Amino acid sequence: MNFAGTKFARQACIVLTLLLAAAFSPAETLTGTVKNGTSNKPAAGDEVVLLKLGRGMEEAGRTKADAKGTFSFKVDDTSTPHLVRAIHQGVTYHRIAPPGTSSVEVVVYDVSKKIEALSVTADVLRFQAQKNELQGIRLFAVDNKSKPPRTQMNDQNFEFYLPDGAEVDTAIAMTEGGQPLTTAPVPQKDKNRYAFIFPLRPGETQFQVVFHLAYRGEASIDPKELYGTQHFVVMLPKTMQFASASGATFASMNDPRQPDAIVQVASNTKAGQPLTFKISGTGILTDKEGSNQEADSPASGSTTAGRDSRPGGGLGPPIDAPDPLEKYRWYILGGFALVMTAGAFYISKRPRTASLANFGPSDIELSALPRAVTPAAHGRSGLLLEA
Template structure:
């Protein structure tokens, strides 16, 4: 009886030691991240992509490890981010970065990151919609332009030298402009707008990946009512629409009325050609008040918020840093003439690292 109990205890001890050994061996394997890089242009696994793991937290993204995808497109990251927060797996290929966010608790194996071939030719990328929002307030005409790119092809449009978007900036803006770009399923990232050889025309070198990309351009010009405004359309693509708030009138030979948006009563106009001259009178804002009525059910026109993951509220706390840090190594640092937001009447000096944000 005693011998049988001793044998059983020895057996249990052996099993416990074996379990602990297996567990200790399994921990590093579970901590590693492995997967593959797939080129959606060719439909094949992609070798030579730089894959980097970032830990995302309140202090910003922290680089954990960077590796190259193997000849068969696979990659293995031996380290993992400690803690319960989300992780970012980023693949850099042909000077463009592509991201895969891993929410807390998601598997660390068989992670697939999609990349695309890049080309300087526009290909299937086009401006599907261009909205110009006017808000005359306190002696300033606040202008917000939203460009919605649609790329239904399988190649990223990326023209670093010529720019993927050119836009006209009125001389009265004095070169002060703010640009934010949002990649497909991404977040808005500040961009640098560079002067071109054409007066009052600026260019933006932001990769237009397959899917929908949004670019927001904002600036202001002095305003007295009534005031005149001239604009130009420098792309071939979808329509250009002008929007003014309720209480503001706009007229000109180059536009036609499309009616009013039901909820805010904002007036919408279609631009007939590739340029327009209008007269604007009155003052008002397109931003709804806190006690505004709920949506009446009709179609709405508004400054479209970027698309975000509904179940990823933690992304908002990382707004500026999540998708930018890894892009710094993609391009050579240079400092072109750049027009960025500055206090009114004071020219803003170029910031050398702004161009590094174009890789998003």
């Protein structure tokens, strides 16, 4: 064999050796623990699932936490993010494992059918009317302050009413520090009554329902409050008219950042309290700061399908807004442009979370409440999380 042939053979052997080494190199290990946040003890026996996040969702492993609450997975592909899901008493809890992560902790909570330490921080109704249709969004912010912390879950976990004749377009739920998830409200026996069968984990959970109904220039709206709320808010364009019914007390507020909007607020309401109001006229809530919201959204995208593409809110972070409007601005300005299309919500390749300000009876200042976000148009993964 001449010199050239010998050199080629050596190079081929080196390449083959490297390929074989890469093929048979040991996979990295992802270890973790499942902690019961209710008992502050290891969650022994809980099922744990490893999900690979790419352009879709792929189960990469499944195991159970041992007596110490620990688990481990062999991770073959360390270049993509993974999601660790723990299932405790039928409720799922998640923890993202970005590339390079070697250990994670997932905190789970015991489940109760009924928790007394639930409070509704805000109940917000937004309306706009075009031609013969009234479009609305109802948003609830529910706070679970149970001690020790527990998750509430039952067959009618959070109930509410929609206006007579309303048809649900779509709905989402979002837990504290989590991503918005699609969830379908379930009709109940009572007319216009619905229930979210979605776990109320410790912390805040937000529900948002998009609906529409036939409109003939005016409508009487009875929210039929099933819970006491810190703030019940109604928002509509100034080209429309608002009138409270007998027994309902609202305070009018002006928003300098959206001068074309009417904002009416009833504070510290009780379950069953009369809050009926009438609206009339037509108009839309214009998006005056959509570009700011686009920059601040955890996952920017476009809503180009159906009624969600119509002009709506979508305001960016408020600056120098007057109290007390500033205290719950994120709720009342969470507009039409921010709700999702009829499909699933997706998490981006690097999920971000928004910090939640703590609410108290005498201090309702909030600095950075999470908002419903539009689904990422071009992401590396498309994962619909379970409740």
